[in-house]
Amino acid sequence: MDKIIAGHALTPGKTVKDHIHVHGTELHVPHVLLCGMEDGPTALISAGIHNAEYVGIQAAIELSNELDVQELRGNVIILPLANRSGFENRTMSMVWEDGKNLNRVFPGDAEGSTAEKLAHTLFDVFIRNVDYYIDLHSGDGFEELIPYAYYLGDAPAAGKAREMIECVNTKYFVRSKCRTGGAYNLASVHGIPSVLIERGQLSLFSREEIEADKADVRNILRRIGILPGDYTTYEKTELAEFSDDAPCTGCWYPEKQVGDWFRKGEKLGEIRDYFGRSLFTAFAPCDGVLIHQCASLNIIEKGPMVTYGIRQNDSE
Numbered sequence: 001m002d003k004i005i006a007g008h009a010l011t012p013g014k015t016v017k018d019h020i021h022v023h024g025t026e027l028h029v030p031h032v033l034l035c036g037m038e039d040g041p042t043a044l045i046s047a048g049i050h051n052a053e054y055v056g057i058q059a060a061i062e063l064s065n066e067l068d069v070q071e072l073r074g075n076v077i078i079l080p081l082a083n084r085s086g087f088e089n090r091t092m093s094m095v096w097e098d099g100k101n102l103n104r105v106f107p108g109d110a111e112g113s114t115a116e117k118l119a120h121t122l123f124d125v126f127i128r129n130v131d132y133y134i135d136l137h138s139g140d141g142f143e144e145l146i147p148y149a150y151y152l153g154d155a156p157a158a159g160k161a162r163e164m165i166e167c168v169n170t171k172y173f174v175r176s177k178c179r180t181g182g183a184y185n186l187a188s189v190h191g192i193p194s195v196l197i198e199r200g201q202l203s204l205f206s207r208e209e210i211e212a213d214k215a216d217v218r219n220i221l222r223r224i225g226i227l228p229g230d231y232t233t234y235e236k237t238e239l240a241e242f243s244d245d246a247p248c249t250g251c252w253y254p255e256k257q258v259g260d261w262f263r264k265g266e267k268l269g270e271i272r273d274y275f276g277r278s279l280f281t282a283f284a285p286c287d288g289v290l291i292h293q294c295a296s297l298n299i300i301e302k303g304p305m306v307t308y309g310i311r312q313n314d315s316e
């Protein structure tokens with residue numbers, strides 16, 4: 001009996017391009033099923049959970065046309081644009097209908113708001129039925145970041161996720177402790193080896209970044225045996241991640257660039273009011289590297305301001 005996903009039997013050699021309707025909403029989410037000729041694991045690749053993170057979306061669209069079912073051992077499922085209504089209404093990564101951040105509401109709720117229904121469907125139909133999961137993200141229109149990857153450290157399949165991370169070509173990775181809200185976090189808690197790759201920023205996308213995302217995915221697929229050939233591993237620095245949210249709304253003036261290392265006590269940025277008066281100065285609470293920061297002039301109370309990493313061996 002072939003495995004069934006989204007109502008389609010994963011019959012060897014089959015390619016499916018279809019949409020799944022999210023019950024109780026107007027949403028029809030595109031998905032591609034690539035069924036290999038030989039038996040093997042099933043990997044899920046998702047993009048566009050944040051709809052204005054374009055590098056991963058384009059990489060996923062291209063992979064869905066470039067991966068050859070004749071070559072696959074096992075199956076690859078691709079969700080190129082999870083938050084479709086956000087994309088089609090050009091939100092900054094919120095679900096259009098309810099203004100919610102899809103990657104904060106997993107596992108969702110079949111009776112909840114649109115984002116919650118969407119998360120429920122994505123988890124129930126796709127995520128919980130796969131053996132491996134790769135989620136592609138970038139910096140949104142207001143976010144600068146350097147490329148890095150996450151996995152959940154304290155999870156049943158953390159060892160396998162760590163092997164996937166080794167195949168990602170970035171300088172840094174984060175062993176996360178966050179078990180709730182996000183798609184890859186939930187998958188990890190459910191024992192599915194999962195990684196999240198961040199590459200690209202400010203809702204921009206380049207050929208180089210798209211190719212780098214595709215190369216990472218292919219390299220992971222070789223590591224887990226779905227694609228033939230040798231994989232490459234990349235030396236990386238492990239970081240513990242810390243985020244400081246903005247204490248107030250106003251205008252944001254960052255002092256550092258992503259990728260900069262800083263010392264404890266250095267100024268990271270300042271929030272001022274609309275008359276140019278200082279409201280708050282952000283200082284580094286420790287030595288670290290800036291991996292992600294707000295890059296828009298506006299900053300929002302309790303919203304992202306700076307995210308930094310501490311070398312894992314230093315953070316004990």
Ligand SMILES: [Zn+2]
Pocket residue numbers: 049050053137138
């Ligand atoms: Zn994202």
